[in-house]
Amino acid sequence: MNFKKEIIRKSLHVPGVLFLILAHYSYWSSILVLSFLVVAYFISVYLQELQGSGLPVIGDITLLLKREEKLDLGPPLLGVGIILSLLFFKETIATCAILQVCVADAAACLSGKFFGKKKVFYSKKKSYVGCIIFFLSAFLIQLPWVPFTTSLLLAFVGMLLESLPFGSWDNLLIPLGISLFAHHLGI
Numbered sequence: 001m002n003f004k005k006e007i008i009r010k011s012l013h014v015p016g017v018l019f020l021i022l023a024h025y026s027y028w029s030s031i032l033v034l035s036f037l038v039v040a041y042f043i044s045v046y047l048q049e050l051q052g053s054g055l056p057v058i059g060d061i062t063l064l065l066k067r068e069e070k071l072d073l074g075p076p077l078l079g080v081g082i083i084l085s086l087l088f089f090k091e092t093i094a095t096c097a098i099l100q101v102c103v104a105d106a107a108a109c110l111s112g113k114f115f116g117k118k119k120v121f122y123s124k125k126k127s128y129v130g131c132i133i134f135f136l137s138a139f140l141i142q143l144p145w146v147p148f149t150t151s152l153l154l155a156f157v158g159m160l161l162e163s164l165p166f167g168s169w170d171n172l173l174i175p176l177g178i179s180l181f182a183h184h185l186g187i
Contacts, residue, residue: 003113003114006109006110006113007110010105010106010109010110011106012061012075013078013101013102013103013105013106014102014103014106015102016078016079016082016098016101016102017098017099017102017103019033019034019082019086019098020082020086020094020095020098020099020102023086023091023094024091027086030086031083031086031087034079034082034083035079035083037058037079038076038079038080038083040055040058041058041075041076041079042076043055044058044059045071047059072168073168073169073171074168074171075171077168077169077171077172078101078102078171078172080172081097081101081171081172081173081174081175081176082098082101082102082175084172084175084176084179085097085098085175085176085178085179086098088179089179089182089183090183090187092145092146092182092187093178093179093182093183093187094175094179095142095145096142096145096146096151096154096178096182096187097174097175097176097178097179097182098175099138099141099142100134100138100141100142100154100155100158100174100175100178101170101171101174101175101178103137103138103141104133104134104135104137104138104141104155104158104162105134105162105170105171105174107133107134107137108130108131108133108134108137108162109130111129111130111133112126112127112129112130112131112133113130115127115129116128116129116130117129120163122163122164122165123163123164123165124165125165125167126162126163126164126165130162130163131159131162131163134155134158134159134162134163135155135156135158135159136155138151138154138155138158138159139151139152139154139155142154142155146182146187150182150185150187153181153185154178154181154182157177157178157181158174158177158178161173161174161177161178162174
């Protein structure tokens, strides 16, 4: 996949922050809209396979940004990760988790693709540069919500989760892992 396409693909992570903002003002609206989008994604993929074209807009975006020929679970896993964080954890915890998966993960991917020559020894598609950028961006973006040391810990755990070789599943693992760890810390 070319770098320009990857920028567009990862830029779709950032609107996930809008659901965090919406949840602050209208919790159930955020959950319902995001749930609708996850279901619409699967309907669109099904229609694409069945009749050659998916739902308008969703189908077009899916085809344009697909990395491989197989089903791309990245978008629905991102939606489910955000939904579960919002449903089961306090607002501060969900905020840190969603910011990490929406902002830090996108920053890590793009910097890793552009600058990351040396790959993490246990994950061939992840680079050390991407991991460092994930850590720094996660740490900085959640500082307004949690203390300095807590932000360091959460950023480190997020970086470890992001570095694992699970492909699109990091869109679910990062928000849930951060949420569970933050809950364990008593945030």
